[in-house]
Amino acid sequence: MGKQSITNDLAALGGLLLRPGSMGRQLAARLREAIESGQLRPGDRLPASRLLARKLELARGTVADVFSQLVAEGYLESRVGAGTYVARDLGRLPIAAGPQRLLHRHAGDALPNWPQAEPPFRFPKQLETAQADMPPNAGRFAAFAERFAPQPLRPFSVAVPLAGIAPDQNWRRLGNRVRASMEAAPTGYEDPCGLKELREAIAAYVRKSRAVVCEPENVVITNGAQQGLYITGRILLGPGEPAWAENPAYPGLMTVLEDVQARVFRIPVDGQGVDVSAGAVQCPDARAAFVTPSHQFPLGMVMSMPRRMELLAWARTCGAWIVEDDYDSELRFSGQPFPSLQGLDPQRVIYLGTMSKVLFPSLRIGYAIVPQRLVGAFAGARSLMDKQSPTAEQHVLAAYMREGYFEAHVRRIRKLYAQRRQILLDLLQARLANWGSPQPGEQGMHLIFWLAPHVDDVAxxxxxxxxxxxxxxxxxxxxxxxxxxxxxxxxxxxxEKQLEEGVETLRQLFERYCQLA
Structure with a gap:
């Protein structure tokens, strides 16, 4: 007796609700899953494309295309004059086909409103094989993706710029001018270190505002500060080589150090910044020290001048590099930004900056200022990773800085962010003083609210x-x-309304879950 026909029994396609624009994809996914789960078995005959198209209210050509695709993938086989069948030799399919299809489905191809009675998909033997076949680095990079998943844009998400401030009218006007010219559409690749005009503008800016010692040739444009950290880590450190990182520290830095397989020593910070003497005890011969001297991340203190001199003296003694992550020095609300650590020893310090905080994150332009002997290494790393940053945005930013709009923008947002910070501080004092206290500070786009030792901040x-x-x-x-x-x-x-509502929600959570400090 032949295998069961499903010409008139479409239970395997039950619950299929087709969305406009993806009918063929959804039908193909449902047929694959029916085959992988055993609802359709090797040798089962599928309905004719004409009949299936009529029952699903699809174009016959759509169904025929799906059948052709699944034949090509090995799920189906077409027999001349006899119809289309589930392939008898499913062993030739890639072992991981089933699990991979499910991953894609969960990522956005899910078919809505499946019947609840449908049994869960299980492929134990194939899943075990699929896991065994996974590349060694796949799980590690998947974990990195989870760590870098952006926070939702709701209070109190960190590093979300004030809406409507950037890009401003001057930025848009310059963008239109650049895109209307030929300079934004070069016929070949640009210098991997970045557009000359932008490197000149950044060099002039950091010399004036941050006392950085550099020429345009020392500036390397990156796709944000994270890429600058990654390139720096790859160049300075090999597997097993020791490095200092502040404790606490930026998660993106810790992920870089994990990826390069460095041996990391967490050095405590106090009111003067990183504790150099503690670091010298833990690991006196580190190859590199990653620090945030102008605004410690996340606590906010500034590294004192005696501590800076101590750090540089240690680095010179042991031949170490210092990586200065200056992620938001423009956002200092009283006085001027502190001078850079790099200005005290430009041959020993790599200085990293970004435009994401002060302009807008989607711009994806950062920069590294490196000693001349490392410029070639940074250029090579950029070439290997992505050759160069997009040219048009570099032209716009160069013009924005050159014509004075950038510094005017910085002055404007300093005032606005200072106001937002004071609003939040007042709210915390008025409503949450019984449960904690804010960390002192005068800079940045976030603040720390310390809790009683017994409180589980993760929960x-x-x-x-x-x-x-x-x-x-x-x-x-x-x-x-x-x-x-x-x-x-x-x-x-x-x-102000969002901050007030957010603090009130926190107050209610504290009352519900936390004892008074």
Whole structure:
């Protein structure tokens, strides 16, 4: 007896609700899954394309194209004069075909409103084989993707700029001018270190505003500060080589150091910045030290001048490099930004900056200022990674800086962010003083709200997320066993009303879950 025909029995396609624009893709996905789960078995005959098209209210050509695709993939086989069947030799399909299809489905190809009674998909033997066949680095990079998943744009998400401030009218006008000219559409590749005009503008700016010692030839344009950190880590460190990182520290830095397989020593910070003497005890011969001297991330203190001199003296003694991550020095609300560490020893310090905080994150332009002997290495790394940053935006930013709009923009947002910060501080004092206190500081787009030692800031952050907030726990930014509970609260991109409602939600959470400090 022949295999069961499903010409008149379309249970395997039950619950198929087709969305406009993706009918063929959805039908193909449902047929694949029916075959992979055993609802359709080798040798089962599929309905004629004409009949299936009529029942699903699709064009016959769409169904025929799906059949052809699945024949090509090995799921189906076509027999001249006899119809289309589930392939008898499914062993020739890639072992991981089933699990990979499900991953794609969960990522956005899901068919809505499947019947609840449909049994869950299980492929134990194939899943085990698929896991065994995974490349060694796949799981590691998938974990990195989870760490870098952006926070939702809701209070108190960190590093969200104030809406409507950038790009401003001058930026748009310059953008139109650049794109109307031929300079934004070169016929070949540009210098991997970046557009000459932009490197000149950045060099002039950091010399004036941050006391950085450099020429345009020392400037390397990057796709944001994270790429600058990654390139620096790859150049300075090999597997097993020791490096200092502050404790607590930026998660993006810790991920870079994990990826390059460095041996990381977490050096504590105090009111004067990184504790150099503690670092010299833990690891006196580190190859590199990654620091945030102008605004420690995430706590906010500034590295004192005695501590800076101590750090440089240590680096010279042991031949180490210092990486200065200056991620938001423009956003200092009282006085001028502090002079850079790089200006004290430009041959020993690599200086990293970004335009994401002061302009807008989607711009994806950062920069590294490196000693001349490392410029070639940075150029080579850029060439290997992505050759160059997009040219048009570099032209626009160069003109924006050259014509004086950038510094005017910085002055404007300093005032606005200072106001937002004060609003949040007042709200915290009025409503949450019983449960904690803010870390002193005069810079940036976030502040730290310290909690009582017994409070679980991770659990509190999860509870806050269920109430529509994006709160980051401070303890997770420390090395294992050294954390202190607190909340990292971004204020830059939110209105007074949003901040007030967010603090009130936090107050209710504290009352529900936390004892008084």
């Amino acid at each position: 509190l952050s999860l509870a806050a997320s269920r109430q529509g907030l994006a709160v980051r726990p401070v303890s997770s930014l420390y090395g294992k066993g050294t954390g202190r509970p607190g909340l990292m609260l971004g204020f830059g991109g939110f209105s």
